[in-house]
Amino acid sequence: MNATVRDVARRAGVSAMTVSRVINGGAGVSPETRRRVERAVTELDFVPNGVARGLMSSKSGTLGLIVPDISNPFFSILVRGAETVARRAGYRVLLCNSEGDLALEKQYVQDMIAHRAEGLIIAPVGDRSKANLVPLERRKFPLVLIDRSVSGLECDLVQADSVAGAKMLASHLLSIGHRRIAVIIEPDNVSTARERLQGYNAALKAAGVKSSPSLIVRTTADRAGGHAAMQQILQQDPRPTAVFAVNNMTALGAMQAIREHGLVVPKDMALVCFDDVEHLAVLSPFLTVVNQPTEMFGTLAAQLVLERIAGGPAGPSRHVILNSDLLVRESCGAKLMATSPAF
Amino acid sequence: MNATVRDVARRAGVSAMTVSRVINGGAGVSPETRRRVERAVTELDFVPNGVARGLMSSKSGTLGLIVPDISNPFFSILVRGAETVARRAGYRVLLCNSEGDLALEKQYVQDMIAHRAEGLIIAPVGDRSKANLVPLERRKFPLVLIDRSVSGLECDLVQADSVAGAKMLASHLLSIGHRRIAVIIEPDNVSTARERLQGYNAALKAAGVKSSPSLIVRTTADRAGGHAAMQQILQQDPRPTAVFAVNNMTALGAMQAIREHGLVVPKDMALVCFDDVEHLAVLSPFLTVVNQPTEMFGTLAAQLVLERIAGGPAGPSRHVILNSDLLVRESCGAKLMATSPAF
């Protein structure tokens, strides 16, 4: 169904080699022959087979991109950034949703090896992703982690300063009077969870507030997880006055639970989280968040992986730590405080 | 760097053919030989080269997915649906952002042909995408359009009933008293724009309200477009009392412009649009929208393209028309009306 170089060659009365030279703009072809070949290419609607080319050159022109959930705006914006950089460099992007599932992640990674992707950008499920990633390390496969590091795996990495971000968030809550601040967070085998909790604890300590284990609720970093965790928090006595959610999706789930409980944010319960939801912020700047430079996560990761592809596997691994900002809006109750000091 | 069947064969003391038989679970290999081969595979960390396999079998195992903007939640949710279905069927997804740019779209389509993707799901830029897509049609390339049709191109299609949806939206605005309803919409060479405008006009006609060309503002379907269009609308005299935005992103841009103008939705200006922003709706159910079954767009499109791949290019093209619902929330002013009949 698809014409090959040989078909074109036959039609143009030349050899396959000459056709190859023409389509690759190579020198050493007379103008006359070139024209004949070009006509044959057009007539047969010939498009060189990228798979065969890939086999010859050992270059697939493909990058893998594995994220837990593409529908999370944090990741969809990140993906856009990465895709744009990759495309400009002539690379295609294979998108994978790991759904936070280690087995699925493993399958995707193996697929990258099998199909000879030239590099991989991955937001790993957690520390246990290490087993999935060592085959890549062994092959010196260009690999860039985003958002989360993997304990015991040394490789390129783009992340934000989670400790500092969490400290800002918690300090802010403390500064406006909150003392019982619950945390909705993932298990400790996720690096960002560890770091954010560390920042939270540091802020509490600095303020001389004692932390309590019962305020730390572990869950999955999605809406369902946030919802379940919040339900649990709402039953505590005394009830916390503020909640620090590990990311935007958990915050949304928490918000839902709070509303279902007939309570109002921030009057009855303050709510802050990591990761802005940009589209949402445009419509109503409500959530107080630590905003990470989302798109830059993607563009930087793509640049790193492309450099690694171009420069070979040698060279020390690079860690890019991005700054994030505290955006104080309504959900923390700061504005409420300002108007009703009797809180 | 990567072992081949021949390397494994040498180490196991067999031929490449036998290795191939083992890794494909084929019969005709003695248990003893099989074990030897399996050990060699493990020792060499051999992973069969998918590119070479693809060349032999003419099956790349890849689907293309082209959308205008992956960071638009409508598309990111759709992509998740499509990716999930594709993966379960053993396919990988090549994600492309056309950015609404015809030239870029063309490049992506050609890339699909070159790399022998087995099928393509695309939300086309507009009617002018036809030139980009005819090469696919000529090759009987499995192709499914989503969201928008392309005038003059007959192929599989998944879309919502835009006419009915727009009619619901406009009728609702009319029913609560609005008479000057502006429309922010794309040029007429986008099928959904045509259809939504048609629904709007039908609703006006049914209500005996005359439509005015000056109320129709053409723009691009993104935030910047919505913002610019809204600025224009806000200068009209008499000022419209409601705005119908062609999709969620334009609505966000419009919202921004309205707020910058010191006005409040819905008190000073009602605002409705197509496509819910799910995450946003959880946080604060504010926008009145026509909600399309977003994820289903993706899953159905993937199913159609997979069927087309499995069943061959024959068979009539199928058009799936999904229903959408009107979600009346606050931004239309319905609740406002209820409490202040003097509007």
Add this chain to the structure above:
DNA sequence: GAGCGTCATGCGAACGATCGCCTAAGCTTG
């Protein structure tokens, strides 16, 4: 006019896995 460089082009192999076909050994069977 012999030697040499340049240019356009072709030949055969290679990338890595697999498919069709073949062979050789072992076993059954009458």
Add this chain to the structure above:
DNA sequence: CAAGCTTAGGCGATCGTTCGCATGACGCTC
């Protein structure tokens, strides 16, 4: 024990492109 069948496994070709090398024609130079 010879014919026939089953089983394990190898050989060579193939997918479509490109690479290294060879070749033949032409023109230039001393």
